[in-house]
Amino acid sequence: MPNRSPRLLLISGSLRVESVNRKAIEVAAIAAEKAGAEIDRTDPLDILFPIYNQDDEDKTGIPDKALALRERMKKADGFLIGCPEYNGSITGALKNAIDWASRPHDGEQPLECFRHKTAALIAASGGKLGGIRGLPETRRILSGIGTHVIAFDFALSGANDVFAADGTCTDDNARAGLERIGTSLAEITAALIAGK
């Protein structure tokens, strides 16, 4: 049984440098670190690849940048994912990254980037619903390719007003909700890799 820290990869479905979803998952990530997790933080553009086209893949294979993300996914035990809601659903950037990561590749097990990994989902939006409508869709996609999405998720409403310039969350309820997700993901992932 592995006796080590759970490794979590932080991915935001937003490409924006000032993304509120990135800020939200960072608050959760700090809580996960306190709960014993090691965090690998992607940069916003680390998930930006050409729109998936099977003709391109047939001609030139999976882009190097997508292969680099896949390597980080394979090393991770779980994912902490920021899920901006675009028109009631997952962002194109996040879905495209998932599509590239799901493709078969020489020397790998099918869906190796996803199977037996955990994930926690957080949405953040300036609106009143906090981007909650994209969460079931993202959960369904990831569950369908073998990732154990934890039962708890969190949608942060009014997200444009709760982060200070240094990224700290100034709203107690919001911070508690985000931290709960990070802590839960760290604890559940630790239990799974320990075989409990």
Ligand SMILES: Cc1cc2nc3c(=O)[nH]c(=O)nc-3n(C[C@H](O)[C@H](O)[C@H](O)COP(=O)(O)O)c2cc1C
């Ligand atoms: C194409 C598009 C569609 C959007 N659709 C929604 C939506 O359905 N619900 C919502 O709450 N916000 C929606 N928004 C607003 C985003 O939630 C807002 O831009 C948010 O800041 C994006 O997350 P980010 O800051 O992490 O990039 C949309 C924004 C864009 C660009």
